[in-house]
Amino acid sequence: MSIKSLNRLVAKISGKVPLRTVLIVPFMLQIFAAVGLTGYLSFRNGQEAVSDLVTKLQSGINARVADKIKTYLEVPNSINKSNSRAFQRGFWRFNDFTSQERQLWDETQLSSWSPMTIIGFGTALGGHRAVERLGDGTFVIRAAKDGGGPYTTYTVDDRGNPTKVISISNRFDSRQRPWYQVAVQAKGSAWTSIYPHIYTGELLLALAKPIYEEKTGKLLGVTYAIRTIDEISKFLKSIEISGSGQVFIMERDGSLVANSNQEKAYIKRSSVKEQKRLLAIDSSNQLVRFTAKYLSSRFGNLNKIHSTQQLDFLLDGKRQFVQVLPFQDRRGLNWLIVAIIPESDFMEQINANTRTTILLCLAALIVATFVGVITARWVTQPILRLNAAATALSEGKLEGTLEVERSDELGNMTRAFNQMAIQLKESFAALENANSELEIKVQKRTAELQKAKSAADAANQAKSEFLANMSHELRTPLNAILGFAQLMNRAGSLTLEQQQNIGIISRSGEHLLRLINQVLELSKIEAGRITLNEENFDLYCLLEDLEDMFRLKAEDKDLQLIFDLSPTVPQYLRTDEVKLRQVLINLLNNAIKFTDFGGVSLKVKSQKADFFLLTFEVEDTGPGIAPDELNNLFEAFVQTKTGKTSHQGTGLGLAISRQFVKLMGGEMTVSSEVGKGTIFKFDIAIAPVDATDIKTKQSPRRVISLEPNQPRYRILVVDDRWENRHLLYKMLQPLGFDLQEASNGLEAIEIWSSWRPHLIWMDMRMPVMDGYEATKHIKTHTKGQATAIIALTASVFEEEKAVVLSAGCDDFLRKPFREADIFEAMHKHLGVNYIYDEPTDSIDSTQKEGGRQNALTPAAFSALPIELLANLEQAATQIDMNMIDIYINEIRTYNPNLSDGLASLAAGFQYDDILTLIQTAKNHKGIEKNV
Missing domain, CATH: 3.30.450.20 (PAS domain)
Structure with a gap:
């Protein structure tokens, strides 16, 4: 029988015989004909044994590596948890x-x-x-x-x-x-x-x-x-x-x-x-x-x-x-x-056995091969057609289908394949539509997110620009107002009415400056730009100053003032003294202001773990705060009902105080009962220091002229505001400095090129060319290194100082400035030496000082106007140095010796002595009649 005849016979029979039967019979003949069946199975078993062994070995290795990594990487987690707990428990x-x-x-x-x-x-x-x-x-x-x-x-x-x-x-x-x-x-x-x-x-x-x-x-x-x-x-x-x-x-x-x-x-x-x-x-x-x-x-x-x-x-x-x-x-x-x-690594012996087995099986496999070729030919032809169709389908050709020629399992498979192709075509169409819709949604959402981000960035930029402009536009004119008031107050030819008018201008300007500072301080807090300026100081001395400051005010209202300091509280410590003082002044001032009977107390306690924790508690017997007002008590520009009726304050004190406490690492709380009083409580973390770490404050002195035999110093004043240039001109010209002025950075460069000043007072924000560009231009020249440039800016931001110094400036002063700071900066950078008024370090050092002290008598105070004496007492209570100087200068028109004596006390920061003298004078019979 020929091969074609055999194929026709097989095809005729296979049309009615199940595919399983057609496949099993030929392969059964091969299996029984294979002489090397045992060797083959041995080889396969060997391979499977090796595979199982390798799988177990690999599983053990991988499990060991995974366990090692888990152990190795769990230690960082334990350390982080420990550090987190240390913080949460207050250990650091x-x-x-x-x-x-x-x-x-x-x-x-x-x-x-x-x-x-x-x-x-x-x-x-x-x-x-x-x-x-x-x-x-x-x-x-x-x-x-x-x-x-x-x-x-x-x-x-x-x-x-x-x-x-x-x-x-x-x-x-x-x-x-x-x-x-x-x-x-x-x-x-x-x-x-x-x-x-x-x-x-x-x-x-x-x-x-x-x-x-x-x-x-x-x-x-x-x-x-x-x-x-x-x-x-x-x-x-x-x-x-x-x-x-x-x-x-x-x-x-x-x-x-x-x-x-x-x-x-x-x-x-x-x-x-x-x-x-x-x-x-x-x-x-x-x-x-x-x-x-x-x-x-x-x-x-x-x-x-x-x-x-x-x-x-x-x-x-x-x-x-x-x-x-x-x-x-x-x-x-x-x-x-x-x-x-x-x-x-494991198959060397098995491979040797395999070679022997192959020789034994070769003859039997020849017979099995012949039968297998015929069987495979019959089975694979329809399968190959399915494979070709599947390949076309995988390449995206979904249009073609296979012709069904058989009714056996392969025929059923072909029909199933055709149905699957139809379903895939429909599914791909639906998926393509879904992808298109999703892509549109993603693009739309991306555009919305980008728009929101741009709006947020613009808002942050606007807030920063607002703070900078507020600082410059408000503090710059105040610099001129306060500076010229200070210069005019030093003139000896002013009438009493003129001095009183200047005093009103100075007091109003100082009050406006305090309000501006409070608003800008709150804005800096909200912008996250406030910093902590830690220093070493004497806490006992701070509390004594506060007690002396508010003692007379409490006695005037017949209130009992109690300062209770725990023995365990350290005397010398390190934190931000200025912010702590401001917080305590705000709380004590509010307590006394709103309390009409009873008293006010300040309690200070300490706790010690890995660090010192100080607790401050201010309690009063005032009218209390309603429960519905407690939640908004620390909001900016918000006052309680009692605060509104007093017509005092801005509603910023408590908001700023709470933020200062947070900055020092603590939290402020309040508890109150209407009709019984209020308790404000806060704690801060501090570091105790030794007494040797405390710096002694030096008494200020007033410059009256330059020492002889010094060079004639050339000073250039650069500012776009005429009043600010004129203020420095009036301050420096009487001392003998050569002065020139410029209204912008371009003019400053031209004058510097031809005049070569020794020092430039440089405003940083100006039209045409600002101070930054002018400073960089001057400092790029070799001769420019010999010129000292000191920046004058109205900015209140600490980071502004770093920007100014990086531009090439040698120093940095803020507006409004004190004349003592101006002279000190010129001494630092030029070596200028001054002649000062009489020293105030020792009250008993000279006969003249003794004369000043002899003038500090109740009789001398009795001759002063009641309003002037009350204003001096208020300024000394608040430690307002500028206002104290103004009132002492007003007293000079009535009693020069009394004014000199008070100036000596003020120069030595002996404000408690001034308050004691005023209280003694009030108790004096002559003062009582007037007061």
Whole structure:
């Protein structure tokens, strides 16, 4: 029988016989005919045994690696939790860097069993503290101040204390570091991407955790801990796999994390910034490189691997077993652990047996091959047609269908394939429409988000410009008003009425300046631009001043004033004295103002943990505050019903005070009961200091002329406002300086080029050319370095000082300024020496001083007008130095000796003595009749 006849016979029979029967009968003949059946099965069993063994070995390796990574990376989480708890429990605060360095050092020592590379934190203002373990096992402390300052590295002793500076790098801002940004974005613990060390280039992995203020939810900073990736590679190298097996870890983008060979996971460059991560497909190790390429081609995208994959492929004709284990955690890690074991490591003996078996099976396979060819030919022809149609379908050719010629399983398969093609065509059409609609929605939403972002950026920019303009436009004219009032008040030819008019102008200007400062202070707080200016001071002295300040005011209202200071409160401490004084003055002044009977008390207590915590409590027996007004009590420009009826204040005092307390690390609370009184309570964190750390305040002196035999100094005054130029001209010209004026930066450059002044008073905001450009132009010349340039600006922002100095200015003064500051700056930068009025350091030093003291008698005070005496008492109570000077000058027209005596006390800041003299005079019989 020919082959064609045989095919026709088979086709005729197959049309009625099920496909399963047609396939089983021929292959049963082959199976029974195969002499080498046993050898074949042995070979297959050997392969399966090896496959099972390799799978178990790979599973064990991957599980061990995963457990090691979990243990290795859990330590940073424990450290971050410890730091977070330390903050929440009050053990340390973000503005207390010394205690934090101690905390970080202790944690580094406790984690010696699983050593950390870096443990640190960054503040929300850009400050940074970190303890780092170097490669040689030593430690350093790296630190940067708030606002982004120089990055300083210290060596440490065996107790973790900084010893010496070993390096200072450029400006460092923690808010720009990867660990800070990923924690803020995640609003919780999160891993950074792998990134290089800024100095060594070594790959690092950081776990960062943000810390928020419990009550307000305000971000205070980020604590973090860092591991090196090389530690993982060292562990992988220690694993015993097989003769040539390897294990490596890569990220979902294909970047190599660690491997068990000697290859680094990055391509090192001359600069750390140019350093690149090494992709697994670019590895110099052949097994790693081909495995990565195989996984990429197999899955297309590594992100599609969601579960353990057991795979194999051929490399140089040899089978390689691959197991891929996804490794993820809830903090953002998403790695793949890949174990590779060549089959040849286990198949040498099996391959030897296989060669023997092949020879035995060869004859039997020849017969089986003949039968198999005929069977395969009959089965594969319709299958090939289906394959061709499926290929066309995969290429997007959905129009064609197959002709159904059979009624068996292949016929059913063909009909099913045709139906599937129709359904796919409909599904693709629907999907295309859905994609078009989705793309339109995405574009629309993107445009909306961009518009919202632009609006937010514009609002922030407008607010910053508003603050700058407010500062300049309001403080600049006040500088002229107060300055000229001060100059006119020094003239000896003024009548009493003129002096009184000047006093009214000065008092009104000072009051307006205080209001402006309060509004700008509140605006700076809302914009997050207020800073903490810490200094060492005597707390006992501050409280005594406050008690003396408000004692007379309380006695005038027949109120009892009590200052209760706990014995455990330290006398000398460090915090922002000015802001603490302002908060206490606001609270005590409100308490006395709104209390008509009973008393007012201030209680100060301390608590000590890792730091000192001072608690202040101001209690009064006033009318109290209604419950519905308590919620709005600290809002700006909001006053209670009692406050409105008093017709005093602006409603800013409590709002600013509360923000000052928050800035000092505390919180202010209030409790009140209508008809019984109110209690304001707040606490702040402080650092005790020694008495030797307190600076002694020097008494001011008034310049009356220049010392003889000095050069004739040339001074250039640059300001677009005539009144401001004229003020400096009137202040400096009587002393003998050569003066010229310029109304803008361009004129200043022209005068400087021809006149070569020794010093320039430079306004920074001017038309035509501002002070910044003019200063840069002058300082770029060699001769310009010999000219001192001092900026005069109405800005209230601290950061403005850094901008001015970076432009080339030698110093910085704010408007309104005091004439003492002007003369001191000229002495500092030119070496000008002055002749001052008589010294005020000692009241009993000369006979003239004794005469002044003899004038401080009740009889002398009795001759003064009642209003003038009351105004002096009010100014001394509020420690308003400008107003005290004005009233003392007014007294000079009535009694020069009395005025000189009071001036001596004021120059020595002896305001309590002035108040005592006024009270004694009021109790004197002659004063009582007038008062």
